[in-house]
Amino acid sequence: MNSKKIIGPTFEEMLHPDKIDPKIRKIALEKMKEDPLDPINFFNITWRGPDNKIKYVVLPKKLTGVDANIIVMYGRDFPTGSHKVGATYSILVEKVIRNEVDPSYHTLIWPSTGNYGIGGAWVGCRMKFDTIVILPEGMSKERFEIINSYGARVIATPGSESNVKEIYDKSKEIWSQNPEKVRILNQFSEFGNYRFHYYVTGNTMIELVQNEKIGNGRIAAVVSGVGSAGTIACGDRIKQVFSDAKIVTLEPIQCPTISMNGYGSHDIQGIGDKHVTWIHNVMNSDAVVAVDDMESKKGLQLLTDEVGKRFLKDFIEPKAVDEISTIFGISGVANVLGAIKVAKQYKFGPNDNIITIATDTIDRYHSVMADLDRQFGKMDLSEAKSRFNSIFMGVKTDWFFEGTLENRRRWHNLKYYTWVEQQGKSVEELNEQMNLSYWEKQQAIVKETDKLIYDYRKKEGYD
CATH class of the missing domain: 3.40.50.1100 (Rossmann fold)
Structure with missing residues (x-):
């Protein structure tokens, strides 16, 4: 089995796509319309157009x-068609590059009310993961159609946009059936x-x-x-x-x-x-x-x-x-x-x-x-x-x-009731969030992740 991971750009390359290898960037731009499901489109995750100007x-x-x-x-x-794909890619690539998830073994769950789930379906399936999106049944029918078209499974939960606890509960239910194999990538708590x-x-x-x-x-x-x-x-x-x-x-x-x-x-x-x-x-x-x-x-x-x-x-x-x-x-x-x-x-x-x-x-x-x-x-x-x-x-x-x-x-x-009482976060970490240093530590991980991606691509001959 090929153990090479499917990864894409660094944070710096998403910010400045002109720093992507020109050959890769050229192919990615061509595939944007020719084959939007090709993983090379990871290199099109950016706020900038083909001319590198901001949209x-x-x-x-x-x-x-x-x-x-x-x-x-x-x-x-x-x-x-949504910037949420940048968030889903960033969350998953941080875990893939650190060997926290493996497409040959893990099933990914993306709890969502729409665009995050669409992004998770696109990213997860492009990285060859078994992918499940949890979505409230009251969301637009277009959301369900798009998720299915990307190759993911979708499970509808009761309610609409504001019924997030029901999404959490369904995610936990699936996870509890096989906690070693299932990984929940929760957009509301994942710092990617x-x-x-x-x-x-x-x-x-x-x-x-x-x-x-x-x-x-x-x-x-x-x-x-x-x-x-x-x-x-x-x-x-x-x-x-x-x-x-x-x-x-x-x-x-x-x-x-x-x-x-x-x-x-x-x-x-x-x-x-x-x-x-x-x-x-x-x-x-x-x-x-x-x-x-x-x-x-x-x-x-x-x-x-x-x-x-x-x-x-x-x-x-x-x-x-x-x-x-x-x-x-x-x-x-x-x-x-x-x-x-x-x-x-x-x-x-x-x-x-x-x-x-x-x-x-x-x-x-x-x-x-x-x-x-x-x-x-x-x-x-x-x-x-x-x-x-x-x-x-x-x-x-x-x-x-x-x-x-x-x-x-x-x-x-207000975070206490959702995150400590329901989702298992600690009071100690909640208290730490009052301090600027907590957020600065999260920001510093950008450079660490970029280095891991660069090193991996060099080792595997991506660059």
């Missing part, structure tokens, strides 16, 4: 209604997820505002919906460069867990999972904002439906409207609404840059849009105008919670 848009101010620059980096062109966004996403954001000379070349705020809390890790890196940047966590009004110690069911698929995640450095969060799930869905339909686009093209450059329509899913629109709220709350001006993420695209939500049509009727121009005025122009600064010392401690303390 982003600065939203038209006629759409946002604020003076600040709202910059959106988008995950559309990653393998699988944190490290991908700290190093790759965070540094990409910094280079974007500096190299593209947007606004004042600084980052005033980062806004990110919290699903796994991987993406918000970019804030830890950004604060090391821009110490006055606001790191803002976003969640649904219908499930205000961090902000209100609350609960509930919502449909901003990909965020708001009814707990505070283990890898979220809440002591570094400056605020939590909440947005409405229905506004996020109706806003997405406005940006992507032909009628909505026709309305927007009356006052926004048509080319910009067409581009915007290809980069957003529900959580991306939620992030934009949160960014507008942040701009208004802090009274940011035309030189200030707020940066956020569009995780996936409308391709995953056609069934959700069809449900809106059945519920509210087809959108016409009058409805498009109403949605634009109420959803985008009508953003208020309610549901805004500042990260005071007391609030940060509350957010931190």
Whole structure:
């Protein structure tokens, strides 16, 4: 049996793909469309395009209604169509390179509410692992179809986006049947997820505002919906460069867990999972904002439906409207609404840059849009105008919670109930998370992992 491991880029190569061997990069770019299931596509995990330029848009101010620059980096062109594939690859490659998992023996479980599971299916199967994704039954049908197409098995659990405990329980049930063979790769606690966004996403954001000379070349705020809390890790890196940047966590009004110690069911698929995640450095969060799930869905339909686009093209450059329509899913629109709220709350001006993420695209939500049509009727121009005025122009600064010392401690303390009582973490490690040194140790593992990947590739003749 061939013992060679299937691995891909280092963290540094995901940040700067121009550092990949040109021959490998060329083949990877060719395979992106020719054969998207080829493992060589690991080398396409990056925020940059074939020209090594960062994929982003600065939203038209006629759409946002604020003076600040709202910059959106988008995950559309990653393998699988979402940046979550970077987190799944990083989590698994860290374990493969340290011989913690073996494709000839272990079964991998990826607990997810969507894009992480899609990424896990793609990455796990490309690395030749038996792969299972656990997903709530209420998620869009497109998610299930994509996971199956990548060769993974998928198990549906009761509930929707905010029913994460049910996913945990099913994962534990499968693991308990064969604990030696089964490995659970939990996005909410695996620090490979944190490290991908700290190093790759965070540094990409910094280079974007500096190299593209947007606004004042600084980052005033980062806004990110919290699903796994991987993406918000970019804030830890950004604060090391821009110490006055606001790191803002976003969640649904219908499930205000961090902000209100609350609960509930919502449909901003990909965020708001009814707990505070283990890898979220809440002591570094400056605020939590909440947005409405229905506004996020109706806003997405406005940006992507032909009628909505026709309305927007009356006052926004048509080319910009067409581009915007290809980069957003529900959580991306939620992030934009949160960014507008942040701009208004802090009274940011035309030189200030707020940066956020569009995780996936409308391709995953056609069934959700069809449900809106059945519920509210087809959108016409009058409805498009109403949605634009109420959803985008009508953003208020309610549901805004500042990260005071007391609030940060509350957010931190909420971890106890999920992670110590239910998931077996220690109180001692929970206490350590209050200290900056805990997170700095996690960040340092990036260089260690890169060295292990370089050494392995050299030994096996990859390089």
